[in-house]
Amino acid sequence: MPQKIRFHLDENVNNAIADGLRRRNIDVTTTAQTGLISSSDEEQLRFAHSQGRVMFTQDSDFLKLHNSGCEHCGVVYCVKGSRSIGEILRGLILIWDVLEAEEIAGMVEYL
Numbered sequence: 001m002p003q004k005i006r007f008h009l010d011e012n013v014n015n016a017i018a019d020g021l022r023r024r025n026i027d028v029t030t031t032a033q034t035g036l037i038s039s040s041d042e043e044q045l046r047f048a049h050s051q052g053r054v055m056f057t058q059d060s061d062f063l064k065l066h067n068s069g070c071e072h073c074g075v076v077y078c079v080k081g082s083r084s085i086g087e088i089l090r091g092l093i094l095i096w097d098v099l100e101a102e103e104i105a106g107m108v109e110y111l
Contacts, residue, residue, distance in 0.1 A: 002100035074104035078111035
């Protein structure tokens with residue numbers, strides 16, 4: 001049975017994005033909430049993978065991790081400052097609406 005995407009937001013992401021996703025009943029965790037502040041990007045990605053979560057980030061280091069072959073459940077990337085909070089929310093909600101967790105696993109989506 002297909003599973004809905006669950007997100008994990010790294011520490012560089014505005015909390016308003018997590019709040020907006022939660023208001024739409026989308027399952028999301030944040031770095032602060034999970035006690036991962038100051039953890040390495042590799043640790044963040046491992047945590048998200050262990051929880052079956054897609055990482056949303058504005059940190060290009062996660063793209064390097066993807067390119068190096070790190071296993072993950074998916075990465076959604078947006079260049080910092082290139083989109084408003086509303087635009088980011090709309091993009092994440094669209095991804096959540098149209099993709100299942102299995103379809104984004106190991107992939108990178110760009111906003």
